[in-house]
Amino acid sequence: MPHKDITILGESILPGESKTIKMEIARLHTMTKLKIPIIVERSKIDGPVVLFSAGLHGDEINGTEIVRQIIVRKINKPKRGTIICIPVVNIFGFVNKTREFPDGRDLNRVFPGTKLGSLASRFAYHVVKEIIPHIDYCIDFHAGGASRFNAPQIRIVPNNPELKGLSDIFNAPFTLSSKNIPGSFRSACMKLGVKILLFEGGKSLDLNDDITQEGVHGAKRVLQHLGMLGIRKNARTPDAPSIYIETSTWIRARHSGLFQNKAHAGKFVEKGDVIALITDPFGKFEQKVKAPNSGYIINSNDAPIVYQGDAIFHISLRVAQ
Template sequence: MKNKALQLLGESILPGESKTIDVEIAKLHTMAKLKIPVIVERSKIEGPIVLFSAGLHGDEINGTEIVRQLIIQKINKPKKGTIICIPIINIFGFINQKREFPDGRDLNRVFPGSKTGSLASRFAHFLVKEIIPVLDYAVDFHAGGASRFNAPQIRIIPNNSELKELAKVFNAPFTLYSKNIQGSFRNTCTKLNVKMLLFEGGKSLDLNNAITQEGIEGTKRFLSHLDMLSLKHETTKSNNDTLFIEKSNWIRAHYSGMFIGLVKIGSFVKKGTVLATISDPFGKVEHPVRATANGYIINVNDAAIVYQGDAIFHIATQINT
C-alpha cells in the first residue's frame, strides 16, 4: 500500500489524509436517512490497518465512549499505517437503546450476512464485503448485557499464540479464552485472517470511567506494540499482568427475590464466601449466595430483582499468567 490510496467505501484516502465517510445502509421507517460515520486516519508512512469498533449491540454504550475518546484524544492519528474508527455499528439499536436491530435480530449472530437478507443480515454483509477485507487487526468493544457488569477483559480463541501475545500487550486485568460463536463478527474476522481482540467491560446502558480508561490505556499499549502510537501519547504500564482464564463457571440464583451483591467486581474469593443475599420484600427470609469455588469474580449481576435460575456471578476458577 506504499504511497497508494486506500480504497474504502467508494472513497480514496491518500497517505496522510483524514476522512469521515458517512455510510447510508438503510432508512428509518419515516424515510429519514440514517448514516453511520466511519472515521479514517492515515499516516504518510506505510503500516498496518486497524479497526476500532463499538456498538455492535446498540445498548453497549461504554464501548462507544472508548472509541469516542480515542478520537477526541487523537489516539486514532497513527504514527504509521491506518486507523479506522466506527464508534457505533448498530446505529438503529443505539437510537432505540436496545441490543438488537429493528428486525429483532442480534447483529452478532448473523455474520457473514446476506445482500438480500434481513436488515441485520444486510448490514453484516456490508461489513464483510466493505470493511473487513482491508483490515490487518481489529479491537471490538463490548459491555455486559441484561444488567450484568463485566470486569474489563479481553476475549480470544484458545491455542492462538499471536492473539495471546496481543492480549498480553493490551493487558486488561483478565483475558478469557473463549471459542468463536457461529455467526459472530469475531468468527468472521478469524476466517478472513483479521487478528481480533474482543474487549468486554461494564454493562449495557451505562458509562463507567474506570472501564473507559482500561479500554483507552489498553488500546495505546496495543498501538505502541504495532509501532503505530503517535509520539504525542504515552503508554502506562499496569501494576499487574493480565490473568488468563482457562475455566470459569456461572453461579445462578436458587431463589427469586431482592438481590444485594456484597463483593466487588474483580475480587478473588474463596469457596463458601457469601457473595450476595436474596431476600423476600416482606422481611421474612434472606438467602445467602455463596462462592462455589475459589476464583476471581469477573461478572456481577447488578439487577435489584432476580429470578430463580438467573445468572448472577461469573467466577474464573482456573487461572494462568
C-alpha cells in the same frame, strides 16, 4: 513497498488523508436517514491497518465512549499505517437504546450476512465486504448486558499464540479463553485473517470511567507495539500482568427475590464466602449465596431484583499459572 489501496463504499482514502465516510444501509420507517460515520486516519508512512469498533449491540455504550476518547484525544492519528474508528456500528439499536436491530436480530450473530437477507444480515454483509478486507488488526469493544457488569477483560480464542501475545500487550486486568461464536463479528474477522481482540467491560446503558480508561490505555499499548502511536502519546505501563482465566462458570439464583450483591466484578473470593443475599419483600426468607469455589468474579449482576435461574455471577475456575 507501495501503499495498499483503501477504498470504502466507493471512497478512496490516500496516504496522509483524513476522511469520514458516511455508511447508509437503510432508513428508519419514517424515511429518516441514519448514517454511520466511519472515521479513517491514514499516515503518509505505510503500516498496519487497525480498526477500533464499538456498539455492535446498540445498548453497550461504554465501548462507544472508549472509541470516542480515542478520537478526541487524537490517538487515532497514527505515526504510520491507518486507523479506522467506528464508534457505533449498530446505529439503529443505539438510537433506540436496545441491543438488537429493528428486525429483532442480534447483529453479532448474523455475520457474514447476505446481500438480500434481513436488515441485520444486509448490514453485516456490507461490513464484511467493505471494511474487514482492509483490516490487519481489530479491537472490538463490548459491555455486559441485562444489568450484568463485566470486569475489564480481553477475550481470545484458545491456543492462538499470536492473539495471546497481543492480549499480553493490551494487558486488561483479565484475559479469558473464549471460543468464537458462530455468526459473530469476531468469527467473521478471523476467517478473513484479521487478528482481533474482543474487549468486555462495564454493563449496558452505563458509562464507567474506570472501564473507559482500561480500554483506552490498552488500545494505546497495542498501537505503541505496532509502532503507530503518535508523538507525545506514550502508553501507560500497566500495574500488573493480566490474569489469564482458562475456564469459568456461571452461578445462578436458586430463588426469586430482592438481590443484594456483596462481591462486585474483579474481586477474588474464597470458596464458601457469602457473595450475595436474596430476600423476599415481606421478611419471610433470606438466602445466602455462597461461592462454590475460590476464584475471581469476572461478571456480577447489578439488578436489584432477580428471578430463579438468573445468572448472577461469572466466576473463574482455572487460572493459568
